[in-house]
Amino acid sequence: MSYTVAPPRSLTAFLSVPAPAPRPAARPAVSVVVPIYNEVDNLADLVDQVHAALAARPGGFELICVDDGSRDGSDRRLQALAATRPWLRPLRLARNYGQSTALQAGFDIARGRCIATLDGDLQNDPADLPALLDRLDTDPDIDMISGWRHQRQDGALSRRLPSRLANRLISWATDVQLHDYGCALKVYRREIIxxxxxxGELHRFIPSLAREAGARIAEVPVHHRPRTRGQSKYGIDRTFRVLLDLLLIVFVLRYRQRPLHIFGGLGLAMGLPGGMMLLWLLGLKLVAGQPIGQRPMLMAAVMLLLMGLQFIVAGVISEMLMRVYHEGRPHAQYHLRTDVTPPSAQAPGRDPGRDPDGARRAA
Structure with a gap:
């Protein structure tokens, strides 16, 4: 009788058997991002209503609730709800950063092909989400759909009137015509996000930012419900902050890539009148022999000329900074539409920035 002895295996071989790699979770079709701040009484209904609206939707969904430093136990309630709901992904921020940062935190971890947003106070109706998502799926000419609370359930003086004025002002300043910039119920294609x-406070101007990024926007009427639990986080001071933020967004959208146009324009608007006033005073001194040293016009002319020169210099410096910024970026300063294949004017695989011998051409 003969026996075949297998070659000995080292102890390391037994101890280092690789564990199977975890299977990556399937990417859902829709990610719903909701910023939460002191809404503990509304969370259970919010989660159930989103599930009821999207559970039957093909591709699945995920609900990302971003707790923005709540102090009423919202974070604990979200964790308890997520224990039995694998599609609920709570995210807790270290402190209260504001709605814009909370939304960005949710966008950063969202995995869906489409991304939706709504408020956590239940004034937006999650039942409106399927219709908006269906419109986005079936209309390739739309990249973003913004809700319009055409029948708002808020106080006329405290909320509706200031909101109406702000919407008209923002539409005029940004040239993105919407009835309701403040509606949190929106859906987007992922590439736009x-x-x-x-x-900061740029969440109010997401449609303008999306348009600047190449989005085609539609507006659809949605339901709006009165707040029944919790306390509103908005006050009349929000109107004044909107005005200040509007100045920033107009500058960013119109002059970010050509700051000399705004600074240089202001400089010329001040410097030219100042220079003309100085020439006029010089003519009075040389031709008419009149004293000009005590004239208020002399001081005004000098101030206007100096301020104009300062604005022009600021514009030149800004242009140089933008040149350094764009030349040092690893990616282009434009976006291509993913539904259009750009024509190719070269052989496949050839880099237009290289010579035939493979050397990179100098810029």
Missing amino acids: ERIHLY
């Missing part, structure tokens, strides 16, 4: 970055 990836092109914008929110900070």
Whole structure:
């Protein structure tokens, strides 16, 4: 009788058997991002209503609730709800950063092909989401759909009137005509969200930022419900902050890539009148022999000329900074539409920035 002895295996071989790699979670079709701040009483209904609206939708969904430093136990309630709901992904920020940052945090971890947003106070109706998502899926000419609360359930003086004035002002200043910039119920294609970055209070101007990123926008009437639980986080001071933020967004949208146009324009508007006033005073001194040293016009002319020169210099410096910014970026300063294949004017695989011998051409 003969025996075949297998070659010995080292102890390391037994101890280092690789564990199977975890299977990556399937990417859902829709990611719903909701910023949460002290809404503990509304969370259970919010989660159930979103599930009821999207559970039957093909491709699945995920609900990302971003707790923006709540102090009423909203974070604990979200964790408890997520324990039995694998599609609920709570995210807790270290402190209260504001709605824009909370939305950006949700966008950063969203995995869906489409991304939707709504408020956590239940004034937006999650039942409107399927219709908006269906419109986005079936209409290739739309990249973003913004809700319009055409029958708002808020106080006329405290909310509706200031909002109406703000909407008209923002539409006029940004040339993006919407009835309701403040409605949080919106849906986007993923590529649009990836092109914008929110900070400060820019969540109010997402449609303008999306348009600047190449989005084609539609507006659809949606339901609006009165707040029944919790306390509103908005006050009349929000109107004044909107005006200040509007100045920033107009500058960013119109002059970000050509700052000399705004600074240089202001400089010329001040410097030219100042220079003409100085020439006039010089003529009075040389031709008519009149004293000009005590004239208020002399001081005004000098101030206007100096301020104009300062604005022009600021514009030149800004242009140089923008040149450094764009030349140092690893990617282009434009976006291509993913539904259009750009024509190719070269052989496949050839880099237009290289010579035939493979050397990179100098810029």
